[in-house]
Amino acid sequence: MSKRLRFQLEQESPEEACREVPQEPPQLFCDDNQITRRDKCLQYQEHRDHMAYRVQETAENYRKLFQEILNSLKEKLEVAKSILADEQERMVLMQEEEQNLKEMIESEYRLRFRLMMEENEVNFQSLQGYIFNLNLREVSQNQLIEFAAELKEKFQEILQRLNDLGRENMDKLKESQVSLSEQICSLQKMTAELEKKCGQSASVLLQNARYALAKSESLLLQCLEPARIADLSLCPTGMSKMLEVLQRPVTLDTQTAHPCLMVSEDLRSIRLRNVQQEVPSHPERLDFSATVLGVESFTSGRHYWEVDVAEAAQWQLGLCRGSADASGDKVLLTGSLMGTDFTLWAFPPLQRVSSREQMHRVGVFLDCESGHIAFYDATWRSLIYSFAYLTFHGPLRPVFSLCLSRGGVHSGSLSICLPHASSRHGALSPQ
Secondary structure: OOHHHHHHHHOOOHHHHOOOOOOOOOEEEEOOOOEEEEHHHHHOHHHOOOOEEEHHHHHHHHHHHHHHHHHHHHHHHHHHHHHHHHHHHHHHHHHHHHHHHHHHHHHHHHHHHHHHHHHHHHHHHHOOOOOOOOOHHHHHHHHHHHHHHHHHHHHHHHHHHHHHHHHHHHHHHHHHHHHHHHHHHHHHHHHHHHHHHHOOOHHHHOOOHHHHHHHHHHHHHOOOOOOOOOOHHHOOOOOOOHHHHHEOOOOEOHHHOOOOEEEOOOOOEEEEOOOOOOOOOOOOOOOOOEEEEEOOOEOOOEEEEEEEOOOOOEEEEEEEEOOOOOOOOEEEEEEEEEOOEEEEEEEOOOEEEEEOOOOOEEEEEEEOOOOEEEEEEOOOOEEEEEEOOOOOOOOEEEEEEEOOOOOOOOOOEEEEOOOOOOOOOOOOOOO
8 A cells, every 4th residue: 555545544543433433333444455344344353453444534545645646647648648749750750861861871972982083083194194004094994993882882881771770760669659659548547547436435436446556656657768769870971081182271251250250360260259349331241140251152163171160169150142141042050069968950951960079170062063062070070961952043152150149258269270281192092
């Protein structure tokens, strides 16, 4: 029996219950055997050591306890329904995420293959000034075929890993939904049973009261947990070394800088000011967010640059068409550090990418001809997110942004990294 009920019942001792002698022996409830008997019946040897209480008082105490448990069961039932709805939504979102990641991986493979082909051609052309070798082209082609096969195998393994993780996650979510559905069914049945009991007469309510109490308390002790699934972004694609070859120095356009931004003399870094500075009016100056555009604008070719964001709690990088005002076309990656939680968001459409450790260096890649924009973790050399088959209407400009706080002291900075000391005549590889 519940300790609370035992305490309530013991407030009126058996002696007090029998102090007034009625015309006929009163009905008492033997809590040990869960039976109702007349006072004389409880004097038999089998009941002598048992605690007995008046039926009416015992029933009311049980009724109060059942009502308390009933309220808790109803609350838990709503929680279970909410978690089940979340699990169903997670299943849909996970399928979408898996398909999105698959498309990104395939897009990255096509990019890496094109870059490898170009690197091979550049390396071959660089040897034309040396003694001509009839077998040189054949050797180069054989090497390209070998590396292309390795690259394809590598990306097939990544896709297989993604498929395996997706299937495991789906199985866990299905199991979670079955378990939650069973718990909801049990909670609904127990709730209906207790509601019925609370409306019954004293003698009927006490029938199997302890069993109902134990069953309901057991349900309350069961844990309600969502499924723990793997992060699908843990299927790293790596990063082409050719991106380092494509890396270019990007500079900041002070005429577009928000008044709260302090731009460094070398036009490579921005920092937030605590007070807005007086700046000359300019049609491209941004005043709705702490943003500045790059001087460069791109209409063709491939371009890559890296940004150090280690000192920024909240930042935004990407590209925009024309200006970065609210009506402009933008492709953005946003990083946000809140306490120890770091999250990444991609736009458009706005969607959470994954939960990772705080970023230190982010790479931005643009291929104007193929409509490809990608963001990389340049520290760990892995793809963060990519957009493929985009259509660009007009020149694109780099976007750099820090978050304006609503009060207190601003903090944070970001810097455009200088290009790697790399040569276009590097060794061909499938990496």
